Amino acid sequence: MSAHVFVIVLCAAALHAGWNALVRVGLDRLLAVTLIQVGAGGIALVMLPAVSVPGAAAWRWLGLSAVLHVGYNVFLARAYGRGDFGQVYPIARGSAPLIVALVGLVALGDQPSLTGHVGVALLTGGIWWMAVRGDGRTKLPRVGLINALITSAFIAFYTLSDGLGARANHDAIGYVLWLFALNGLCMALLLWGMRGRQTLAAIAGHYRVGLLGGAMSMAAYGATIWAMSQAPIALVAALRESSVLFALAISALFLGERLSRQRLVAGVIILSGVVLLRLN
Template identity: 35%
Template sequence: MPLDAFALALGSAFLHALWNLILGRERDPEAATAVALTAAVVLFAPVAAWRFDADTAVWPYIAVTSMLQLAYFAALATAYRHADVSVVYPIARGLAPVLVLLVGVTALGVGASAGQAAGVCLVGLGVVLVRGLRGGAEARAAGAAWGVAVASCIAAYTLVDKHGIEHASPVVYLELGMLPATIGYVGFLLVTEHGGGRVRAAARPLPALAGVLSFVAYALVLAALSRASAASVASVRETSVLIAAFLAAPLAGEHVGPGRLAGAGLVVAGVALIALA
């Protein structure tokens, strides 16, 4: 893997972990997510308009991925209200490629190697360690359940976007998919009780920065993919699981013990096996 591609993928991993930690430490993650989505969509709209490149076949994919993105951000924001980032994030990021692999094997007839099977086992063991075996059972169970929900959304839109991206340039495709998801998410929040006040209270620089970072992280991945294989980029990018685990204590004030760190490490190792096998 070229050094520049490695640096881009690692930078993307850091930014991805950072924007999740920013949203996870917010007092109102749902409202903060609304601010983040709005900031990102508004900022990158001129870029997408300037470099617009999409054919008519993209619209069915945009319709489906928009709904999945809406479900993803709703699940993610709710997860961070009920559980620590250091629990939700490794499960969500680690299980997503496992679910993509399982769908490929069971529904699409794609074969799986011994290395990928071993990777699934490592991810499973890592999730158990992240989830924890003792203490705080109810809270940890909620975090694990929301992590699985987020992972399911990631896996679903990944399978859709794999084909949809063939019909539009990456930034345009992302903007087109995120625009209706953002309108739906923010619109729903505004019509809830005290929704407008919640969004106004969350309209601060940090949540807006989280939205910008999410787009920049994606752009860095695209740049890395132009320089190295998808498998190698994916394996480096999943180091975001470890980065989030290490930064959760100083940035989000979470208690991250050795068991949770070890679990995050196993998740990264398992995803790397799945990607590279």
């Protein structure tokens, strides 16, 4: 993985943690997630005339990814409704790299070196430590844990789907814009179907947060999809999980969550995994 790809993925990780923290805006979690995804979809829709319509080979991946992203958003909202940001986020993000690495190895032939494998293992182990023993005293409720794990499965499979879709489209930015436009539409329709038209009006008053979070979400994922066209999918997906470090800082500095010794130790383990991935 080249230096500029490495830096871009780290910036994407910081943006991802940032938009997830915005889910704590004064709405219930499903409304907040939908607000941000609709905001991203609106931005993408404005930008669509600047990119080409995806080719036939990319549309099957776009359709699959739209479904997977909706599942991810729904279960992410459920998980945040049951647990602390500093614990849900690490589990949801941290379980995905091993799934991605395994499927990428078996199905796609992406073969990281021994250093890359050790980096993935350290990164994932550190994230799990932070999630389960993160503050030394509080464990995530079982329902929150289950929802976070399901969220992680969606992350793993949409990561693979989008990596393949971007490669098939030969235009990562165009693929991302179409994906976010579809995702925003799907989330708006889902919310309408679940709670009625009046809920869409309820989130309109928070449009600034939606646009900010949407821009952060789209920039973060666009950078990640582009990186997957430049480096092995498994390594990009694993490095992106360094967003947990940024989430740790946000939770302590802005959300008032406890920064314990356990979380600091887990952070060092995660950082070690990131360094090994850089040396891969």
